[in-house]
Structure formats: structure tokens, C-alpha cells
Amino acid sequence: MATVTLKPTKVPELMLEGYSITPDAFAGKTPAQIAALPAHEGKIHVTLGDFFEVSGNAGATAAETDIVIAGDCTRVKYIGSKMTAGTVKVNGNADMYVGGWMKGGKIHITGNVDSFCGMQMQGGEILIDGNAQNYVGCAYRGDWRGMKGGTIRIKGSAGNDIGTFMLGGTIIIEKDTFIHVSTHAEGGTVILKGDVEGRVGGQMVKGTIYVFGTIKFMMPGFKKVDRVELEVDGTKATFDHYIGDLGERHPKSKGKEIFADLYVKA
Amino acid sequence: MTKTITDVVCPFCGTLCDDIEVIVSDDGKKLIEVDNACVIGTEKFLHSQSSDRITRPRMHQEDGSWKEISYDEAVEYTAQMLAKAKKPLMFGWSSTNCEAQSVGNEIAEMSRACCDNTAATCHGTSLIAIQDVGLPSCTLGEIKNRADRIIFWGCNPAHAHPRHMSRYSIFPRGFFTGKGQMSRKLIVVDPRVTDTAKMADIHLQVEQGQDYELLDALRVAFKGEWLPDVVAGIPSEKIREAADVLKSGRFGIIFFGMGVTQSLGKNHNIDEAIAVTKDLNEYTKFSIMPMRGHYNVTGSGEVFAWQFGFPYAVDLTRGFARYNPGDTSTIDLLTRGEIDAMLTIGSDPGAHFPISAVKPIANMPSVCIDPHLTPTSGVSKLHVPVAFNGVETGGNCYRMDNVPIDCRKVVEPPEGMLTDEEFLIKVRDRLKQLKGAA
Numbered sequence: 001m002a003t004v005t006l007k008p009t010k011v012p013e014l015m016l017e018g019y020s021i022t023p024d025a026f027a028g029k030t031p032a033q034i035a036a037l038p039a040h041e042g043k044i045h046v047t048l049g050d051f052f053e054v055s056g057n058a059g060a061t062a063a064e065t066d067i068v069i070a071g072d073c074t075r076v077k078y079i080g081s082k083m084t085a086g087t088v089k090v091n092g093n094a095d096m097y098v099g100g101w102m103k104g105g106k107i108h109i110t111g112n113v114d115s116f117c118g119m120q121m122q123g124g125e126i127l128i129d130g131n132a133q134n135y136v137g138c139a140y141r142g143d144w145r146g147m148k149g150g151t152i153r154i155k156g157s158a159g160n161d162i163g164t165f166m167l168g169g170t171i172i173i174e175k176d177t178f179i180h181v182s183t184h185a186e187g188g189t190v191i192l193k194g195d196v197e198g199r200v201g202g203q204m205v206k207g208t209i210y211v212f213g214t215i216k217f218m219m220p221g222f223k224k225v226d227r228v229e230l231e232v233d234g235t236k237a238t239f240d241h242y243i244g245d246l247g248e249r250h251p252k253s254k255g256k257e258i259f260a261d262l263y264v265k266a
Numbered sequence: 267m268t269k270t271i272t273d274v275v276c277p278f279c280g281t282l283c284d285d286i287e288v289i290v291s292d293d294g295k296k297l298i299e300v301d302n303a304c305v306i307g308t309e310k311f312l313h314s315q316s317s318d319r320i321t322r323p324r325m326h327q328e329d330g331s332w333k334e335i336s337y338d339e340a341v342e343y344t345a346q347m348l349a350k351a352k353k354p355l356m357f358g359w360s361s362t363n364c365e366a367q368s369v370g371n372e373i374a375e376m377s378r379a380c381c382d383n384t385a386a387t388c389h390g391t392s393l394i395a396i397q398d399v400g401l402p403s404c405t406l407g408e409i410k411n412r413a414d415r416i417i418f419w420g421c422n423p424a425h426a427h428p429r430h431m432s433r434y435s436i437f438p439r440g441f442f443t444g445k446g447q448m449s450r451k452l453i454v455v456d457p458r459v460t461d462t463a464k465m466a467d468i469h470l471q472v473e474q475g476q477d478y479e480l481l482d483a484l485r486v487a488f489k490g491e492w493l494p495d496v497v498a499g500i501p502s503e504k505i506r507e508a509a510d511v512l513k514s515g516r517f518g519i520i521f522f523g524m525g526v527t528q529s530l531g532k533n534h535n536i537d538e539a540i541a542v543t544k545d546l547n548e549y550t551k552f553s554i555m556p557m558r559g560h561y562n563v564t565g566s567g568e569v570f571a572w573q574f575g576f577p578y579a580v581d582l583t584r585g586f587a588r589y590n591p592g593d594t595s596t597i598d599l600l601t602r603g604e605i606d607a608m609l610t611i612g613s614d615p616g617a618h619f620p621i622s623a624v625k626p627i628a629n630m631p632s633v634c635i636d637p638h639l640t641p642t643s644g645v646s647k648l649h650v651p652v653a654f655n656g657v658e659t660g661g662n663c664y665r666m667d668n669v670p671i672d673c674r675k676v677v678e679p680p681e682g683m684l685t686d687e688e689f690l691i692k693v694r695d696r697l698k699q700l701k702g703a704a
Contacts, residue, residue, distance in 0.1 A: 014353050015604050017584075042353030042606070043378035043583040077593075096593055115592055134592065141590055142397035160531075180534055184398075199478055199531060203538065217476065220483040220497040246492070247485030248541075 001066055002059040004034060006052040008071040014042050015095060016051055019078040023065035023086025023105060026058040034058065051076075062086045062105070072111070080107045083124070099126045102150065115159070118152045121169060131156035136173070139165035147171075147188060163190050166207060172233060182209055185260065191233050204245045204260040211264045212237070221245035222262055230263060239263035267292045275673045276307040277361070277656025280558030280666035281406075281430045283307065288676045297657070297677045304428035311657055313638070314677065320639065320651040321680045332649075337684055337692070340633075340650050344609065345696035347631045348377035351607035353583050357596050358613035358635075359569075360384040360560035363661025363673065366686035367562075367569040370611065373694050376701060378583050380605065382596040383566040384559070384613045385578040390591060391527045392556045393567065393577045395536035402543050404519070404553040405667045406433075411440035412551075415515030417453045419539065420477065420525020421557045424461035430557075435521065436465070442516075451511055455480065456525060468508050473499035475530035481538040484509055488545050513549040520554040527556070558666040560613070561656070565664035597623045608632045608646075611686065612655075616641030635686060652686050653679035661687070 004026055020037035029037075035049030048054065052069075059065040063085035072092035073079060080088040081100040093111035100119040112130035118137040132154045138161050139146030146165030157175040164180065166188035176194035183199070185207040192200075192210065198217030201209055210232045222244035230239055243259035250257045274286040288311065289299040297315050300308045323340035324332040348354050356379045359367050374381045385393060409416075416435050423430040431437060439446040454466035455477070463469045472480050476498035483497040487509035493502040512518055520543055526535040539554060546552035558564050567577035574580045576589035579596070592598060596615070599605045600623040608627050616624050617640060627645050634646035643649040653659050658679035664670050679685070684692075 014606060015602065040584060042351070042604075043585075044352050116590075141394060144398070179531060183534060184537075199534070202478060202482060202534065203541065217479060218494075220479055220494050221486050221491075223492050245482065247482050247489065247545075 001064055002057045003066040003068055004031070004054065004056045004058050006048070006054055006067065006069045008051060008069070008073065009053050010051050012041050012051060012075045014075075016041050016046070016076045017078055018048070018073070018076040019081060020048055021067065021069070021076070021079050021088070022081065022083040023058075023062040023067060023088065024083055026067060027062045027065050027086070028060055029058050031055055031057070059086075079109075080105075083107075093130070098128075099124070099152075102126070112156070117154075118147065118150070118171075120146065120148075121150045121152065122148045123150045123169075125150060126152045128152075128154045128156070131175075132158045132173075134159035134178075135161045135164070137163045137166060137169065137171045144184070146185075157194065162192075163188055166190070176213070182207055182260070193233075201244055201260055201262050203248050205248055205250060206258055206260050208261045209263070210239070211262070213265070215264060219245060221247045227266060228263070232263075238266045240266050268298060269294070271674070271676050273674075274676055275656060275663070275671055276303050276310070277561045277654070277663070277673055278304075278307045278310045279427050279561055280564060281427045281433065282561055282663060282665040282671050283429050283433065284671060286311075290677050295678050306428065310654075311676075314654045314657045314679075319637070319680065320649070321683055323648065323650045326647045326649075337650075337689065340648060341689070341692040341696050343648050344633050344650075344693045345700055347607050347633065348373065348379065348609065348693075349697060349700045351377070351379075351605075351631070353605045354379040354607040354609065355596060355599055355605040356381045356609045356611070357386075357615060358383065358611040359566040360563035361612035361655065362686045363562060363655050363659075363663060364565045364569050364670075365661050366611075366655075366690055367566055368573065369687055369690040369694055371569065371573045373690060373697060374580075374582055376694070376697050376703075378585060379609075380583065380594060380596075380599060381570065381574070381580045382594075383570070383578050384563055384618075385567060386591075386596045387528070387615075387618055388524060388559055388563065389527055389556045390578050390595065391532040392522070392536045394533035394591060395540060398533070399537055399540050399544075401540060402547065402553055403555050403667065405669055406435075406555075406665065408517075408553075409519050409555075410434045410438045410443070412442050412517040413519045414443060414450050415453070415512055415518030415550075415552075416450055417455065417512075417518070417520040418462055418466075419455045419520055419522040420527070420529065421521055421523025422456070422460040422462045422525075423521070423557065424465075426523070426559070427557060431462075435519070451515065453508055453511065468504075468511065470500055470504065470508060477526050477529065477535045478531045478538055480505070481535065481542050484512075484542055485538075485545050488513065488549070512546055512552075515550050515552075518546060518550060518552040520552070521557050522554070523557040524559075555667060562612075562663040564666055564668060565662065565670070568664050568668070568670075600624075600626050606630055609635070610642050610646065611635040611690075614638075614640040614642050616643075616645055635689065650689060651683065652689055653683050655686065658683075659685040659687075 017040040031054040065086040069090045074093045084103045087106045104124045115133040137147040149169045153172045160178045166185040172191045177196045179199040195213035222242040242262040276283045287301040454463040455470045480498040543554040574587040581588040581594035632646040634643040656673040
């Protein structure tokens with residue numbers, strides 16, 4: 001494995017669109033070639049070298065390339081978006097679209113991220129040590145096929161619209177969440193370890209949600225069916241099992257209607 | 267002697283009433299009286315005649331005073347600002363005609379700007395929901411002639427669209443609704459007892475911010491499934507009663523306003539309301555329609571969608587159209603410090619945006635094109651007064667049901683004043699020169 005280190009040298013005046021910061025774009029390039037990779041600040045064409053000092057070497061392929069950003073990226077968008085392999089680590093915060101459309105590899109952000117983290121994700125892993133804003137693992141506007149695979153773990157809290165239109169994969173929020181979890185989802189798993197304000201599983205067709213804390217406002221379309229013992233993300237506990245959303249359409253399998261499952265810790 | 271002009275279109279709200287009569291002086295220079303319009307529409311026409319009207323562009327000076335400049339100087343400042351900025355924003359468009367909007371889009375493409383209209387703080391969330399799940403809608407004429415089940419959800423037309431109820435939704439006797447109000451059942455969903463709610467057959471006094479839960483409960487009630495005893499502060503029996511009233515109609519319509527589009531959940535509330543409409547079509551004919559505010563905000567969405575493919579919050583900085591409200595929408599751009607120049611036209615963000623989004627406007631090169639004195643013109647570096655659209659110039663506008671209606675010119679603007687379109691054409695041509703294209 002080869003490591004490329006980017007050291008921020010300048011804070012962008014507007015936001016920097018750092019769509020080239022992926023192991024795929026860096027693979028097989030020298031530091032000088034990486035510094036010449038394109039980026040945008042508004043309508044101005046810039047290069048990564050305008051904002052970062054590049055050192056180290058990239059591997060021959062994306063899978064052999066590790067990227068470390070040694071500093072804060074609060075004003076840099078699209079870090080690790082569309083990556084297929086390799087790793088990206090940011091020692092600080094990052095802005096929107098971290099790991100958006102990601103297919104593989106690993107991203108680790110030690111600070112907070114803004115919205116649209118893991119948008120349309122298909123595979124790989126994202127680990128955020130801090131908090132995330134809204135739209136974690138959501139679908140792109142107007143697309144009814146959202147996150148399909150991979151894992152997102154947010155160690156802090158998250159805002160609203162978690163896993164909208166989700167089809168697969170796992171999202172874990174370790175602290176509190178605001179509203180709209182797995183809205184319109186047709187698959188996938190969301191684990192909420194903290195409390196949540198409400199709208200959990202609205203318009204949900206299929207998929208699973210586990211809530212360890214409390215739901216302040218329960219959706220009227222979820223009905224309690226039984227109580228079960230489960231091991232979720234390494235923790236054993238008793239959960240109340242609800243099915244829903246009863247107002248939404250549901251597919252049939254072997255003549256039986258399939259509902260989404262919501263487990264709330266008893 | 268005076269002249270009476272009939273069938274004038276009112277340029278105030280999205281209802282776009284087209285039966286206004288205006289009395290003007292014989293020489294066509296003075297507007298004397300307005301008949302048939304509501305009090306807000308009347309004021310809009312008469313305000314064009316005010317004696318303290320600004321008729322020439324003004325530049326904000328260092329000491330806070332204003333200096334009158336020529337239209338040519340204003341064109342130069344605007345074109346230079348758009349050409350130099352890294353990421354300019356062109357916001358507003360809802361109180362101007364489609365012709366001016368189209369010229370604006372040419373300018374936006376040349377200067378690679380972000381473009382947005384007032385849907386950003388209004389029905390933009392509805393547009394997101396429509397993109398997610400579609401919109402079964404109809405025209406206001408169909409509602410007048412057919413609708414016997416009317417829902418006003420989070421809107422108060424008695425005050426915001428004063429002639430909506432008398433022209434289309436409640437009182438008119440249509441082809442299949444010969445008894446007028448008697449042939450219609452009105453359901454109002456509002457946490458407050460508004461003047462609209464006072465007229466309702468059923469008033470569902472939903473708890474603040476729980477519209478989504480109530481809409482979901484209605485869907486469950488249509489299917490006859492289990493419901494909790496109380497949802498969003500409303501007993502389940504009342505929800506089932508409302509569900510039965512809706513299912514038993516021949517033609518129903520949900521009108522929704524900013525009470526649902528800008529309260530908790532935003533686009534999801536509309537998404538669920540559209541799902542309710544879809545469900546009701548299993549039992550009867552049902553439609554849904556946003557109560558658009560500005561008279562041509564619908565037109566702005568139409569022109570954006572036709573020319574760029576997205577109805578609002580379009581980002582052209584990379585040379586192609588991108589759209590993702592939350593990232594490319596005006597308030598986010600302003601509060602996150604993502605833009606460095608702003609042009610406002612036909613709207614007043616200064617009065618409607620959060621203060622954290624208004625402050626940056628005062629600190630960057632900014633132009634406000636507006637016939638009125640507004641909080642936005644007050645914080646902008648350059649204020650360009652223009653002729654009143656729909657009063658002093660005509661042009662195409664779209665009603666809230668997406669029906670295009672041509673506005674009419676009824677009176678001459680003060681001498682030497684330009685219209686929105688004329689000013690924008692001059693800016694466009696100057697920008698072409700600056701870019702070396704002409």
C-alpha cells in the first residue's frame with residue numbers, strides 16, 4: 001500500500017469542489033500529477049495543488065492507494081465521492097457529499113461531515129467520528145433507487161432524512177437522530193442507538209429499523225405485533241416489534257403481505 | 267373623459283384573476299380606478315401611481331446615501347459584476363414575466379451563475395416531492411365545474427388568495443356544481459382557527475408540525491386498518507369520518523400552502539399528501555394543487571424547467587445545469603458563504619429570508635431590480651427601478667394550475683423607464699461584449 005498525504009495550505013474563499021480527491025483519480029500518479037488534478041471554486045478552474053501540498057506516492061491501482069488529508073476540509077465538497085477502492089482519511093471535518101455514489105473502499109473522517117454523506121452509496125465503508133448533518137445515505141433528488149449497499153457508521157448524531165429510498169446496506173447512528181428515517185425505503189437496515197424525534201419508517205415498504213432509544217412521535221401506520229430477543233450490532237436486548245407502514249403499498253410473497261419491520265428497545 | 271379597460275389580468279397572486287376592470291385617463295398615462303380586484307390587487311395597480319416612486323437607478327454610496335445614475339451605468343455595473351464573480355447568484359424571477367425570465371437565463375448561462383426563484387422559501391419543497399412521486403393535478407376550471415370535495419391544507423386563501431374561493435373553489439356555480447357552496451364539502455386542516463377554517467364542514471385542528479402523521483393516518487383509514495386513538499391531536503373517529511367524506515365525493519381536490527411546505531418535514535409532507543391523492547383515486551377522482559404565491563412563480567419554474575431541466579435551485583457554475591436543494595438553493599448558498607455576487611429581480615429576499623442569509627447580500631456586489639423600495643433594495647449596492655409588470659407592460663405569466671395567461675399593459679410607465687426585459691437585454695448584450703462573443 002502507498003500513502004499520499006495532502007496538507008491543506010489555503011482555505012477556499014467559496015467552497016472547493018474536490019471531486020478529484022479519490023484513490024481512483026490518484027492511482028498511478030506522481031505528487032506533481034496529483035497536484036495538477038482539476039477542482040472547481042465556483043466557475044473558476046483550479047487544481048488540487050492550489051489548496052493542498054501533496055507528498056508521498058500513489059499505488060498502481062486505487063486499491064493500493066491510501067489518501068490522508070492532514071488537516072481540516074470544512075470547505076471541501078465531494079471527498080471520496082464515486083471511489084471504488086482504497087482508503088481516504090481526513091483528520092478533521094469535511095463538507096457535503098463525502099462518499100457520495102461510492103462503490104468500494106473505506107472513508108474515515110475524524111471530525112464532522114455536512115449533508116449528503118454516502119448519497120446513492122453502493123458499497124464500501126464510511127466511518128464518521130463526529131456528527132453528520134442531513135441526508136445520510138439518501139437518494140439523489142428524484143431517484144427512487146437510493147443506497148444499495150455498504151455501511152455508514154456515524155459515531156455522533158445525525159439530522160433528518162436518513163436512508164431515504166434505501167434499498168440495501170446498513171446505516172448506524174450512535175447518538176440521536178432528528179426526523180425521517182428510511183422514508184420510502186424498500187430494503188436495508190438502519191440502527192439508531194440514541195433517541196429519535198419521529199417519522200421513523202414513514203411510507204416504508206420493506207426493510208428494517210432498530211431503535212435503542214425512544215421515538216418521541218410514533219408513526220400511526222405502525223402496529224405492534226410481538227416482543228423479541230435480538231442481538232443488534234453486538235448488543236443483546238429485548239425489542240417491541242412493529243410492522244408498517246400500513247398506509248403504504250406492500251408486495252406479496254407466497255400469498256402473504258410483506259411489511260417493513262421496526263424494532264424499538266423495550 | 268376616461269377609458270375603461272376590461273378583462274385585465276391582476277399581477278398579484280397565483281390565482282391570476284382575469285376579470286379586472288381598470289379606468290385610465292384619456293391619454294392612457296394615469297390609472298384612476300380598479301374594479302373587481304381584491305384589496306391587495308387593487309393596491310398593486312394603484313401603487314404604480316404613487317408620487318414618491320423611484321424612476322432612475324441609484325447607487326449606494328460609502329456614506330450610506332444614494333446617488334442617481336443612468337440606466338447605461340447600471341447596465342455596466344451589473345454586467346461587470348456578473349462577469350467578474352466566481353459564483354454569482356441570480357435570485358427572484360417570480361414577479362416578472364416569462365420573457366424577462368428567459369433573457370435572465372441567457373445571462374445566467376453566460377455568467378455561469380446559480381439561478382433560483384422564490385420557490386426556495388415557498389413551494390420548492392413541493393417541487394422536490396413532485397419529482398419524487400409525480401403530481402396528479404388539474405386546472406382551476408375543472409375544480410369550478412366538478413369539484414365537490416375541497417381540502418385546504420396549511421393554507422388560508424381567505425387572506426392570501428382572496429378571490430380564489432369565489433372564482434374557483436367554494437362559491438361558484440359550475441356545470442356539475444350548480445348549487446355552488448351547497449354542492450361542496452370543505453375540509454380545512456390548520457392548527458389555527460383561520461377565517462378559512464371557520465367556513466369548513468370539518469376542521470381538522472392538527473398539532474403544529476404533525477401534518478405528516480395525520481396524512482399517514484388518513485391513508486391507514488382509507489384501508490380500514492388499525493389506528494391509534496389519537497393522531498396529531500385528532501381523535502381517530504374524526505379522521506375516519508373525514509376519510510369517508512373524501513371517499514364519497516365525485517371529484518375532490520387538495521389545495522396546500524406553506525403551512526405544510528415549510529413546516530417540519532417539508533417535501534415529505536407533500537410527498538405523503540400526493541400519496542393520499544393517489545390512494546383516493548382508488549375510490550373516486552382526486553387531484554392536488556399547490557397554492558402558488560407570486561403571480562408568476564409558476565412561470566419561473568416552467569421557464570427554468572424548459573431551458574435548464576430543473577424548476578428551481580439551478581447551478582450553472584460548471585457549465586451544465588446541476589440541481590440539489592440543500593446545496594444549490596439560495597439560502598444555503600448565502601448562509602454557507604458560497605457566492606460572491608447577487609442579482610435580485612422581482613422578489614424581496616430581504617423581507618423573507620433569515621437575517622443570516624440577508625447580511626451577506628449587504629457585504630457583496632449586489633443588484634436589486636424592483637419597482638418598489640424594499641428591504642432588499644435597501645441592502646443592495648445598486649437599485650434598478652423598472653416598469654410594473656402587468657400594469658405598465660404585458661407579458662406571459664402562468665397561473666397556479668400551470669395555465670399560461672398573457673398579462674396586459676394598461677398604463678404608460680413614467681417617461682424613460684425601462685421594463686425588466688429591456689434592462690436585462692441591455693445587460694445580456696453588454697455581457698456578450700465582455701465575453702468577446704459580440
